[in-house]
Amino acid sequence: MKYLFSSLLLIISFSLSSQNDCDCSRNVEILNKTVQNLPVTRNTSDLSAYNIALxxxxxxxxxxxxxxxxxxxxMSNLLVTLNDRHNMMYSEVGFDVEQSDTVYHEFPKFDGDLDSLKAKLDEIPLNEVQGIYSRDGFSIGVYASEQNLIVVNLSGGKKVWQQGEIIGRFLKYGNGRYLAAIGQFHDKKLVNFPLEINNGHISKLQLSKSNAxxxxxxxxxxETYQYLKSGDITYLRIGSFSGYNPVLKNxxxxxxxxxxxxxxxxxILDLRENGGGGDRNSDILYKYLRKSYKNANLYVLVNGTTVSNAEQFALRLKKFKNVTLLGSKTSGTIAYELGKTYDFPCYNFKGFFTFKGDKKYLEYESVGVQPDINLDNSEDWIQQTKKCIAKSN
Known part of the structure; x- marks a missing residue:
């Protein structure tokens, strides 16, 4: 046992030493080699933005x-130049609230007067993306820097974030869409994920402006799956198309x-907050709807958290006789399919990249699927849909 303990200490010591001696250029080199083999690279004629970032x-x-x-x-700067919102990176190491053995104890600090920044951001109109967003006592400031947005902790953070720490950045894809390159709020693990900012809300993070x-x-x-019936209207909530158990079994x-x-x-088919999955799941529902509801009136709810296979599913339903998409634009993370995880040599970074794509969805990538009817975010969407049904009848 003594020798085993000594060996474990040696392994841990070597691992920490390797991380401390890391050079990011090794990660960038691996990332570049990976990108060259991605389907999005083969589908992109102009890689000048990527080459500049590289x-x-x-x-x-x-x-x-x-x-x-x-x-x-x-590394995130490289990913955001690619028209493939599935690609992402993350770190396996985060912040230990007990402050024992963590790589990311501190992030960069805001270089300036925080009170002046607050006052400036507080005056920004609701319809602009810059401003102050809050939830549950946690408040962040979002301000422009060059082509992107910087995210700074203004207050709160539940012992994880210090006031004035830079949480990360929102990198512009365009069309009001961003790639978040931030530390997770609860543990500071560095992560990438797509998001949108609309009408004073960052829905993905459940953050809002005070006047929104x-x-x-x-x-x-x-509930991930839900059935309700009211008169001549059936409501189906489909929250995931995951092809893996236990979700698939359910x-x-x-x-x-x-x-x-x-x-x-x-x-009413509710695909809001459906993070996608695969045809192994969604094909079952499609066959059922084709058999039972092909000649009925289908009202499909979508929004910015309708992602990947759920976006594809909404488009597939357009082949039916009477289909209306309602809500807001989908995520625009639609044309590609995630493959395996890649390990980077430094800083415990991992990458999750696509391995194949479907060209018929390329026009929707980073743009999203536009609904036939836009719904008002300040009113309940189910009630708005029922009003649309009543008008149609």
Missing amino acids: SAADNYSYTGNYPEYDCFQQ SQNRSRVEDS AETFYKSLEEKPVTKDL
Whole structure:
């Protein structure tokens, strides 16, 4: 046992030493080699923006106080130039609230007067993306810097974030869409994910401006699969198309139960906050709807958290006779399919990249699927849809 303990200490010591001696250029080199083999690269005729970002990452000096943070940001700069919102990176190491053995104890600090920044951001109009966003006592400031947005902690953070720490950046894809390159609020693990900012809300992070109207575009019920019937209207909530158990097993059971339900004249299919998955799941539902509801009136709810296979599914339903998409634009993370995880040599970074794509969805990538009817975020979306159904009848 004594020798085993000594060996473990040696392994841990070697691992920490390897991370401390890291050079981000090794990560950038691996990332570039990976990107060259991605389907999005083959589908892109102009890679000039990517090459400029690559040159900047290669020439960046990672000798400051926050080499891990800087490395993650430079690598994220490469990803955001690619028209493929599935690609992402993350770190396996985060902040230990007990402050024992953590790489990311501190992030960069805001270089300026925080009170002046607050006052400036507080005056920004609701419809602009810059400003102050809050939830549950946690408040962040979002301000423009060059082509992107900087995110700074103004207050709160539950012992994880210090006031004035730079949480990260929102990197512009365009069309009001961003790639978040931030530390997670609860543990500071560096992560990438797509998001949008609309009408004073960052829905993905459940953050809002103080003067924003109540955001009622989100699903209020947490059940992944739900069936309700009211008169001639059936409501189906489909919160995931995951092709893995236990979600897939639950989906199969739910879809099977629908065969015993009456077919109604109108169907509301709620795909909000459906993070996607695969055809192994969604094909079952598609076959059921084609058999039972192809000649009914389908009202499909989508929004910015309708992602990937759920976006594809909404488009597939357009082949039916009477289909209306309602809500707001989908995520625009639609044309590609995630593959395996890649390990980077430094800073415990991992990458999750696509391995194949479908060209028929390329026009929607980073743009999203536009609904036929836009719904008001300040009103309940189910009630608005029922009003649309009443008008149609």
